Amino acid sequence: MPPLTDSTTLQDSLPHLAASTDLASLPAGRKIGFVHLGCAKNLVDTETMLGLLAKDGHTLVQDETEADVVLVNTCAFIEKAQEESVEALATLAEQGKKLLITGCLAQKFQGELLDLFPEAEAVVGIDQVPDIASIVRQTSQGERVLAVQQDPTFLLEEDHVRQHVTLGPWVYLKIAEGCDYRCTFCIIPSMRGDFRSRPIANVVENARQLVASGARELILVGQDTTSYGKDHGETLAQLLYALNEIKDLQWIRILYAYPTNVTDDLLKAFAECEKVVKILDCPLQHSHPEMLKRMGRPINDLADFAQRVRGAVPGIRLRSTFIVGFPGETEAHVQHLIETLQSVKFDRVGVFEYSDVDTAASQHLDGKVAKREIKQRRSRVMAAQQTVSYELHQALVGQILPVMIDLVRENGLLQGRTQWDAPEVDPVVTVKVPKTHMSGELMPGQIAQVSISGATPYDLRGVLETPPS
Numbered sequence: 001m002p003p004l005t006d007s008t009t010l011q012d013s014l015p016h017l018a019a020s021t022d023l024a025s026l027p028a029g030r031k032i033g034f035v036h037l038g039c040a041k042n043l044v045d046t047e048t049m050l051g052l053l054a055k056d057g058h059t060l061v062q063d064e065t066e067a068d069v070v071l072v073n074t075c076a077f078i079e080k081a082q083e084e085s086v087e088a089l090a091t092l093a094e095q096g097k098k099l100l101i102t103g104c105l106a107q108k109f110q111g112e113l114l115d116l117f118p119e120a121e122a123v124v125g126i127d128q129v130p131d132i133a134s135i136v137r138q139t140s141q142g143e144r145v146l147a148v149q150q151d152p153t154f155l156l157e158e159d160h161v162r163q164h165v166t167l168g169p170w171v172y173l174k175i176a177e178g179c180d181y182r183c184t185f186c187i188i189p190s191m192r193g194d195f196r197s198r199p200i201a202n203v204v205e206n207a208r209q210l211v212a213s214g215a216r217e218l219i220l221v222g223q224d225t226t227s228y229g230k231d232h233g234e235t236l237a238q239l240l241y242a243l244n245e246i247k248d249l250q251w252i253r254i255l256y257a258y259p260t261n262v263t264d265d266l267l268k269a270f271a272e273c274e275k276v277v278k279i280l281d282c283p284l285q286h287s288h289p290e291m292l293k294r295m296g297r298p299i300n301d302l303a304d305f306a307q308r309v310r311g312a313v314p315g316i317r318l319r320s321t322f323i324v325g326f327p328g329e330t331e332a333h334v335q336h337l338i339e340t341l342q343s344v345k346f347d348r349v350g351v352f353e354y355s356d357v358d359t360a361a362s363q364h365l366d367g368k369v370a371k372r373e374i375k376q377r378r379s380r381v382m383a384a385q386q387t388v389s390y391e392l393h394q395a396l397v398g399q400i401l402p403v404m405i406d407l408v409r410e411n412g413l414l415q416g417r418t419q420w421d422a423p424e425v426d427p428v429v430t431v432k433v434p435k436t437h438m439s440g441e442l443m444p445g446q447i448a449q450v451s452i453s454g455a456t457p458y459d460l461r462g463v464l465e466t467p468p469s
Contacts, residue, residue, distance in 0.1 A: 029058035030140065032100075033067030035092070036165070037085050038075030040221045040255065042103055043165070044156065044174040046073040049102065049132040051161035056133035060163060069098040069121060069139075071132075074105035076191065079355040093119040100124065100136065107191045108359075110148045121145070126152040126192060152178070152193040157202055160209055168406045169445030170253075170423050171215040175203050175239070176222030181258070183285075184296040184361040185323065185354065188223055197228045204242050207249070216445035217251040217404065218243065219422065225254050226261030237269040244273040250447060251275060251404065253422060257282040259305060260298045267312035277419040279317040279347070280309055287340035288333045291326055294365060306344045317420045319348035324381055325374030326354045328367035334377050338384045347392055348426055349385045351378050386457045393427075393455035400465055403429050403450040408442050414464070416448065429460040 032053055036046040049071060054060055061067050070092050074085035085105045092099060101113050102124040113123045121139035124132060125148030138145050155177050164171060176197035179189050198206075207218055220239075222228065228236040236254070243252050252275045259282055270276050286292050289299045306318055322337060341349065353374045356363040369377075406423065407415040414431035421427050431450050433442070442448075450462035 029053075029056065030068040030136070031061050031066055032058045032136075033061050033064040033070040033097075034165075035064070035070060035072045035088055037073060037088060038077065038081065038103065040172045040219065041174055041177075041223065042073055042075060044162070044172050044221070045103065045126075045129050046071075047162040047164055048129055048156060049073070050163040050165070052130070052133045053136060054163055055161050056136070058136070064092065064097065065095075067097065069100055069136075071100040071102060074101060074103040076104040076108045077186075077188065077357075078352075079357055082357075089113075089117055089120075093117055098139075100132075100139070102129070102132070104188075104191045107148060107152065108187075111146050114144060114146060123148060125149055127154040129154055129156075152191075153196070155196050155198060157198055160206075166423070168423055169215060169404065170217035170219055170406075171210045172221050173203070173207060173210065173218045174222060175220050176225060176228050179223040180227065181224065182296055182361075184294065184365070185326065185357070187357055187360050190359060192223060195224060195227055196231055197222065199232055200229070200234050200239050200242055203239060204246070207243055207246055211246055211249045214445070216249065217253060217423075218249065219253045219255060221255050224256060224258050224261070226257045226263075226266065235263075235265065237263070237265040240266075240269040240273050240276055244275045249275055250445065251277050251419060253277050253279075253281075255281045255422065259284060259300050262305075262309065264312070267309060270316065271313045278313060278315050279319055279420040280313075281319040281348075281422070283321040285321070285323050286326070286333070286337060287322075288336045291329055291333050294328050295323070295326060295362070302340050302344050306346075317347035318344075319420075319422075319426075320346050321350040321352060322381065323352050323354050324377040325369040325371075327362060327365035327369065329354075329369055329377075334380070338381055341381070341385050341388060345388050345392065346385070347389075347420060349382075349389075350425075351381045351385070353378050390455070390457040393457065393460060396452045396460065397455055398452065400449050400451050401429075401462075402447050403431065403462065405431075405442060405444050405446050405448055407444065414442060414448070416450070418460070427459045429462050431462050431464055433464045 034050060036043055050060055064070050072089055075081040099117060099120045100122050101120050106123045107125045114120050122135050122145040124135060127149040128147040135145050135147055156174055178193040178195045180195040226236055228239060257280060285295055285297050287302050292299050310316055401418050403416040403418055405414050405416045412433060416429050416431055449465040451465050452460055452462045454461035
């Protein structure tokens with residue numbers, strides 16, 4: 001895999017980040033641009049559709065101004081995400097672009113989007129991801145297509161056609177779809193359907209293909225990864241042991257764990273599988289039992305949870321997300337969350353502002369908190385966490401840590417991550433390369449030993465100790 005630099009383009013990356021189709025050998029089709037919105041799970045759908053369109057003879061263009069039509073894979077998880085999706089569609093429409101509207105917004109609003117955007121050639125739901133090429137053929141004949149099925153059942157099982165758009169040595173691997181939980185703030189089950197997951201054999205075969213194509217880190221995603229296999233008698237722990245045997249794979253990362261599904265067997269797999277990075281990403285949403293009950297979440301003592309996880313897996317770090325401003329939240333609840341973060345010391349924390357979403361049960365709850373107050377609460381919680389993060393980062397100064405190289409900068413610096421950091425959302429390590437090491441070729445996906453020389457609450461600096469392995 002050639003080095004990625006600051007000037008690497010999408011077109012440069014496509015041939016080596018996927019088992020990709022030879023676009024030059026295909027008949028001329030439409031020029032298709034794309035805009036991806038939302039989570040990593042949604043990104044897998046974007047990449048799948050792009051691959052299917054490329055296979056069908058269309059040309060993918062990075063510059064939307066060159067596109068005949070733009071595929072916009074939307075998000076509708078929260079109000080802000082819906083607004084962002086509509087704004088992106090409106091901007092493209094004002095530019096005179098034809099649109100293919102896909103993703104959660106399409107699943108939720110369906111035909112309304114055809115009425116709202118005359119520029120929309122098609123509105124494509126979750127179950128119709130595999131049909132995107134045939135849908136575009138229909139639109140090429142002048143037909144406006146509404147292709148949305150209620151109660152989605154689609155589960156990605158063959159993704160060798162994916163065109164990967166991430167510029168790095170990692171690849172997202174979707175292992176499950178949908179969710180059986182009914183958190184009061186969440187509308188994902190109504191858009192994505194009930195939980196279903198892929199068999200281990202299917203996931204492992206897919207993983208081998210991705211590693212053979214150049215991936216060095218696999219990031220397992222699903223709305224609830226820790227429910228993996230419950231629909232066919234397998235477990236996430238079993239999957240991790242199987243993936244751990246893949247040659248040339250460096251790291252396995254799991255996102256979106258559900259707290260009550262973090263079993264002893266799963267923690268044992270974390271401890272025993274050397275390729276599984278030692279960080280547990282578990283969105284906990286709040287610390288106070290009253291808030292968790294109103295959210296429809298399991299009542300968890302965060303201190304007990306953290307002690308159990310840390311006791312089972314030496315050196316493991318904890319990553320979580322929390323919501324402030326949920327209906328009924330009081331000053332006492334906010335203070336409880338702040339004090340919990342200060343005592344438990346989560347290594348990575350994200351804090352989201354609550355907002356009502358139509359069709360979510362929480363919109364009907366009493367005790368609404370003013371938006372201005374919600375913003376202030378988030379600032380206070382993040383300030384408390386910033387102090388914790390700085391303290392934890394300062395403790396790393398002077399240590400030598402393995403760092404995966406993601407980017408070779410044009411100024412000679414490297415950009416990478418520790419095993420505790422997910423790409424695109426977590427801290428990075430900026431690595432200075434001594435002149436004595438410049439003779440070796442530095443490649444994304446390699447793991448280097450880096451001496452940490454400085455830290456902020458968000459990022460680290462270091463010096464290359466030994467060339468990457």
